[in-house]
Amino acid sequence: MKAKAVRLHGANDLRLDEFELPEIKEDEILVKVVSDSVCMSTYKCAILGVNHKRVHEDVADHPAIMGHEMAGDIVKVGAKHQDKFKPGMKFTLQPALNYKGTMWSPGYSYEFFGGDTTYCIIPAEVMELGCLLEYKGKAYYEASLAEPMSCSIGAFNAAYHTHMGVYKHEMGIKKDGKLAILAGAGPMGLGALTYALHRDIRPKMVVVADVNQERLDRAAHLFPVEEAAADGIELHFVNTGKMEDPAAGLREITGGIGFDDVFCYAPVEAVVELSSAVLGRDGCLNFFAGPTDKQFSARMNFYDVHYNSTHVMGTTGGNTDDMIESLRLTAENRIDPAVMVTHIGGLNAAAETTLNLPKIPGGKKLIYTHLNMPLVALADLREMGEKDDRYTALADIVDAHKGLWCPEAEEYLLAHFEQE
Template identity: 80%
Template sequence: MKARAVRLHAARDLRLDEFELPAIKEDEILVKVVSDSICMSTYKCATLGVEHKRVHEDVAEHPAIMGHEFAGDIVEVGAKWAGRFKPGMKFTIQPALNYKGAMWSPGYSYEFCGGDATYCILPAEVMECGCLLEYTGEAYYQASLAEPMSCSIGAFHAAYHTQMGVYEHEMGIREGGKLAIVAGAGPMGLGALTYALHCDRRPSLVVVADINQDRLDRAAELFPPAEVREETGIDLHFVNNGEFEDQAAALREITGGAGFDDVLCYAPVAPVVTLADAILGRDGCLNFFAGPTDKQFSAPINFYEVHYGSTHVMGTTGGNTADEVESLELTAAGRIDPAVMVTHVGGLDAAAETTLNLPKIPGGKKLIYTHVSMPLTALANLRAAAEGDERFAGLADIVEANRGLWCPTAERYLLEHWVEA
């Protein structure tokens, strides 16, 4: 069958191709992709090409479909999986397969499997690893965003704390502790925040630090600190750390000088890493979440405190299947809202340019609907877009009525009013 997809041919060479999908094998599954959210990891993959660890060397001959945060409908099931999956099921995937120690992953490594596509084929290893997940929720975008949410959830679970003389780690952020999210007013930081406020293991204090005041103001609108405190009992602060000469002292002061039990660092910038380290309290755990593209990236940290204060640094990249299942369950229960990450929507024809220019496009997550043709449009600009296309007016009405957030009603409207490409 014919499919269209954004495929990687070489470093910085993404093309919207039309091609023939082969018939599926008995251990494969054919799916219709409906939504895919674009990840900074895909930008890194697109710019590095074969230098990326997940990209195969012959990508010029066998281009790889981009996109790993996708959801849609199962179309055809190979005989091996007929007892577990049925045509018509909604699905999402956990792309971190770790299949037999290999780095291959949907959205990076496969000629016929990825999210920036109309249709794709899930290889056997996706099912063998338990990474094809049935989705029973209302909106496809929520399933797409379960993957980036799972990355933040994994970071919370991977944090650890210690006791002097005890050689077993206590896993997870410190319950009732103090949490800082540094460079945290972007999409992934807001995803971490919504999880921190509504997960089962919660801090008592959360500080979101950033130097972008517009982002901080938007975050405070979405998570009003007074309402958060009344609902959860958590003391929430949004701080523009760029306004202080001694940024570390200003952030530590919020903790009464003790420092933070857990710090999530969301920018691969040396001064940001050093700041994140400087605000750790005793036995503080720093999760360096944001992966750099520079293989020589480094930053000063305080090794005196590593020795005497038991501070420690670790990093996570991605979540596991259990993290993604948790994300789906919390979303379905209405406890978290991954829509706080979304600031733009567009069609498949916008995916390649958006991916290659992702760092230059302000805002949060860019959500692609693969069966429509639509320029990438900021949610804040939907009303202005209606001047050239009246369909945007209805979309603007829905989003504005929902505090400027994407929502299931908006998705339904888009899929009904934009003709399938």
């Protein structure tokens, strides 16, 4: 069958191609992708090409479908998997496959498997690893965003703490501790925030620091400090760009003792060093944001490493359990992944969006792969409505939900905008 997809042909070479999908094998599954959110990791893949760890060397001859934060419908199931999966099921998946020691992943490594496409083929290893998940929710975008949410969930679960003289790590963020999210008012930081405030084991203090006041204002609007206080959490939004001494200012909020858990959401030397400087005793720093520079480095206070047991780690992606937790918390209305989304668009906008991602303000860009529409900021929907009443209807729905994308908006979009 024919498919349309944004594919990587080489560094900075993304193309919207139409091509023939091969017939599926008995251990494969054909799916229709409905939504895919654009990840900063996809941008890194697009600009690096074969220099990216996950991209195969012959990508010029076998271009890779971009995108890995996908959700959609199962169309056809190979004989080997018909006992578990059926046509018509909604699906999402955990893309961090870790298959036989490789870094293969949809959106980087496969010619016929990725999210920025109308249809694709899920290969055998995905089912073998238990990474294809049935999705029973209503909105496809929530399943797409379960993947980026799972990355932050994995980071929280991978944090660890120690006790002097006891050689056993206590996994996860510190219960009732002090937690900081630096460069934290962007899309992934907000995903981490909604999780921090509503997970089972929570901190008593959360500080979101950033240098972008507009982003901080939006975060404060979405997460009122009064609501956090009612749940027993002291929440602060801090512009470190306005502080004469950011490290001293952030430590002062903690009463001078520093943070138990710090998450660094930008691969910027100054942010990494600030993250190190605000750690308290036995503080755990997660360097979450992956750099493109293989020589990237920053200073860390090794006096504190020795005498205060501070430590640093990094995580990339989550695992299947993290995905399942994300879907469960979303279904229970405990977290809202939509806080990450600021733009929507069709497949025709995906390549340009990916290649220019750092230059486009706002948060997550959500692509509906069977639509032909420009990338539109949610804040601009009403202006677009001056020429097209459908955008006005969308703006009314979004405004009724604190300016956030929502299941009602997706339902209207899929019903009223042209499908391919």
